[in-house]
Amino acid sequence: MRPIRLFALCSLMALLAACSSSSPTAVTPAPPVSTRFSIQVIYLSTPSAAFQLAMDSVVKRLTAIVTSGPAGYPISMSASDAASYTTTIRKTTANGGCGLGNATLPSGAYPGIVIFAQDTATLGSAQIIAQAGPCLVRTGGLPIVASMRFRTDYLAPLATNNQLVDVMTHEMLHTLGFNSTIFGTRPDSITPLITGAGTNATAFRGSNAKSACLTFSPTVSATCSPTIPLENIGGSGTADDHWRESIFKTELMTGTIEARGVKMPLSAMTIGSLADMGYTVTASLAEPYTLPVGSSPLMHLLAGDAPANSGTPIPEIITRAVAVFRPGQKP
Numbered sequence: 063m064r065p066i067r068l069f070a071l072c073s074l075m076a077l078l079a080a081c082s083s084s085s086p087t088a089v090t091p092a093p094p095v096s097t098r099f100s101i102q103v104i105y106l107s108t109p110s111a112a113f114q115l116a117m118d119s120v121v122k123r124l125t126a127i128v129t130s131g132p133a134g135y136p137i138s139m140s141a142s143d144a145a146s147y148t149t150t151i152r153k154t155t156a157n158g159g160c161g162l163g164n165a166t167l168p169s170g171a172y173p174g175i176v177i178f179a180q181d182t183a184t185l186g187s188a189q190i191i192a193q194a195g196p197c198l199v200r201t202g203g204l205p206i207v208a209s210m211r212f213r214t215d216y217l218a219p220l221a222t223n224n225q226l227v228d229v230m231t232h233e234m235l236h237t238l239g240f241n242s243t244i245f246g247t248r249p250d251s252i253t254p255l256i257t258g259a260g261t262n263a264t265a266f267r268g269s270n271a272k273s274a275c276l277t278f279s280p281t282v283s284a285t286c287s288p289t290i291p292l293e294n295i296g297g298s299g300t301a302d303d304h305w306r307e308s309i310f311k312t313e314l315m316t317g318t319i320e321a322r323g324v325k326m327p328l329s330a331m332t333i334g335s336l337a338d339m340g341y342t343v344t345a346s347l348a349e350p351y352t353l354p355v356g357s358s359p360l361m362h363l364l365a366g367d368a369p370a371n372s373g374t375p376i377p378e379i380i381t382r383a384v385a386v387f388r389p390g391q392k393p
């Protein structure tokens with residue numbers, strides 16, 4: 063059974079379509095003041111029990127892996143900032159917002175990220191199962207507010223296949239910064255983590271991810287050095303925003319979901335990429351991963367990376383962060 067390409071990083075149309083009528087339901091209380099990284103989920107409408115359970119599981123998984131943000135980034139939002147940034151994120155995408163029409167940013171501590179989440183009957187194109195990505199980024203470049211939506215009718219099949227938590231982890235990693243915008247935009251003047259974006263040679267250059275990649279077996283240094291290949295097919299929302307499927311196949315952050323029963327490891331390379339973004343991470347929580355037998359990474363690099371499978375590409379529309387959070391300044 064061939065893999066099916068299912069991930070949609072973000073969807074402008076989905077943002078526009080999915081948030082018009084329901085009232086906000088804050089389920090997770092504001093976190094206590096802490097320097098420890100937190101992922102605060104605020105539901106845009108009452109979540110199904112299955113969706114909330116899976117989200118809770120993913121939050122637990124990723125807050126064990128990401129333990130803090132970089133030193134010095136702002137960790138609180140005043141009431142006036144919360145009000146003005148709320149106005150911004152509520153605007154439609156066409157008017158410079160995130161389309162989070164009923165979202166309200168809480169004032170207070172922001173030691174990590176706030177994610178507005180929703181399971182929804184409609185999400186733009188019928189083929190799109192999820193949209194996720196940053197809405198506001200900090201002055202240091204990392205996301206502070208994000209959006210994560212899933213189409214309700216995909217939740218049960220993913221759960222039946224034992225893939226729901228993995229797919230939601232994949233999407234939440236996009237909100238934390240695993241996407242080409244965060245790879246490429248470093249207001250803190252760190253060298254961009256992406257090189258060759260939009261070309262066949264698009265690749266990730268972070269040193270922690272590279273070191274992890276070089277530990278994979280079978281070791282083929284051309285796979286990981288001088289850079290790690292990012293996806294170069296599939297168009298917007300897939301290319302540049304994932305590891306290259308033709309080489310890394312089962313790894314969680316390629317843009318293709320595996321067949322039922324095939325493990326999608328959250329590898330040391332992905333955890334390394336989070337460290338490259340500036341997060342403090344728990345490297346020991348990486349799942350065992352080996353380069354797929356037959357992927358012939360060197361051959362792919364030399365042959366122009368012909369795709370190793372033919373999953374059906376799904377049209378994807380990307381939204382990116384709409385503003386930078388600067389405490390005390392209007393967005």
Ligand SMILES: [Zn+2]
Nearest residue numbers: 069070071317
């Ligand atoms: Zn993705």
